[in-house]
Amino acid sequence: MLETEHEVKQLLENYGIKRPEYWIVPQSEFSDIQGILPPEKRFVLKVLDANIKHKSEIGALVVDVSRDDVGRVLENLRCRFGEKPVLIEEYIPHSIEFILGAKKDEDFEGVVGFGGGGFLTELYGDIVFRKMPLTREEIVKMVNSTRISAVFKGFRNLNYDYEPVIKAVLGIQRIFDEKGAVISELEINPLIISDSEPVALDAKIILNK
């Protein structure tokens, strides 16, 4: 059973992994939403339905929308997906996406994985695993074992700080430590770094059967 993205992100936020500023729009309030949204920002709209797995592929996810266009996109989503609530998030421009996940492994119990997110995960399989729990030093070592770690070391003048990643991994570890009895897998993809904080743009959880 899957929790909705909104609930997963709430959980992550309690453990130090931020989410973009968001608004949840029930069907009845579609017409009022434009007035609430800040005019200077751009937005991401997602249909909240735990059963939709690849939202962007079927058009249940629309990115980089201006405030003036939000009403039109909402209308469109209602036509295609019916009376489901929609999650509106602030669109955060970013260049580097990471994946961070954890799962119960049959051999090693709780393992955590980190690597290049978004299409990099699919294209290069750039992800490394470790058995939890990890110390801060071990987290840095794990990060450095990935190809994407170049962005922490000056690749294309990018000098990402390890600290937000350490914070996110420690958060995931704490979630598994405290709620491991009910969670079987958790995945944040993409995870980005924004204002020196780890931010989950998308996240999924699979609970124990």
Place this chain on the structure above:
Amino acid sequence: MTLNALSMHAAPGEIRKTLAFSSRRNHEDGERIWALGKLFKPRTVAVIGASANPLKPGSRICENLSSNPNIILYPVNPKYGSLAGHRCYARISDIPGKIDLAVISVPANLVQNAVEDCIKSGIKNLLIISSGFSEVGAAGLEMEKKLEEVVSKNGIRVLGPNTLGYVNTHEGIDVIFLSKTAFQRPLPGCVSMISQSGSLAVDFMEELAYHGTGLSYFIGLGNKIDITEVEALEYLRTDLHTRVVALYLENLSRGNEFFAACKNYPHPIVLLKGGRSSKGSRAAVLHTGRMGGNYKILKGVMEQLNLVLASDEVELLDYTRAFVCPYPPNGRRVVIITNGGGNGIIAADLIEERWNEMMEVVELPSSVKRKLGSKLPAYISPSNPVDLTSESTNEHYLSVIEMLAEERICDILLFGITPNEHLNANVVRGIAEVCKKYRIPAFGYVKCPSLQMGLIKKFASENIPVYPSVSRAVNATGTFAKWHFERCREHAGNRA
């Protein structure tokens, strides 16, 4: 930071004292592992299923055990009055005196009774050679489960079933169901092997013998109903001879305990994991399928533990042999000395392409180049790789290595030998003496088949691993450097 800050091989006894049975494992576990000494160093051995028929495994086991005068052998088989000069007993209960180890080599359907007889006779350690259990399907699995039950209920220790056996080379205890003419055993040495496959282990051991590399223990795990890789690794911590463990596994018995056993293991462990692909496809992955299969997880966790992963049986052999070298590197500077320019260039290329983080083909300072020039004929260019050319002599090799060692410019030595009119086998002794004096880890390649046999063995007797190709030599050297580098970093981290 120099790698020698942590001299892993300097005083093995001391390190063992501190690392064996770390505090998280309690006293009881220590006792349990210690007790395996009776199984692996028995003085009295009963062989149930002993036979006069040389085609039966029981006959070869008796033959292999008989060659050790320190072992008192009791063959058990109601068909015979005596076997190979020993009195043969009809039943295990007929044997007078205490039995350290009973070897069971009877058909699978008779094993359960044999085990129960042993338990009644107060025998605590069993080696079950017999096959026909979980590896053959449902009926075998059922028999194995019954066996497992009686074993755990009575708290006895069992190696197997379905195992090749084990060898304790230093004490001349050979409990393997293949004769010494079927495959050659290695000499006593510092490599130990734990294997879930018998055939892979036979090939490995004969390869060791062929390369002149010595063996301490071979432990065949078989179907692991009691002793698993966890106990075997813990037991080998207590062995004073072991300096590297080669491990072949198809499945992990208890992942968490395996993790704990490998963590801060005093020696390098080289792991070859079988069944990666099928396991990968069976593995449960996230619904997105993006996180990857189980081998990827195992790989990451092994990296976390600083285990050396071999991807095939050749790497298992090459990397294991590399760790016979007793000196940790002092840093990442490699000097390549060769008498074939092309080979040296390929070696330098491979080091930079594959092992850039661990090794650097060091640029020689001009003062060193001058000294080098003064020691060598004018036609030799004094740069790294040092190409001694086809006119090279023993003396060239020795004087160059000694000079570089004195200048402290060489953390790791990689040398290659191609036959010519001047070189002879004395070069081995010479290189070994210099490397020993300055504690320089040295690795070599000898590509010419006619030279390989003699030289590889000779170098092995000096603890210098030599490989039949440049590429294999470079990879083994890099793996060796990486393990020491990580180990050093780990310890530096723990101290901080």
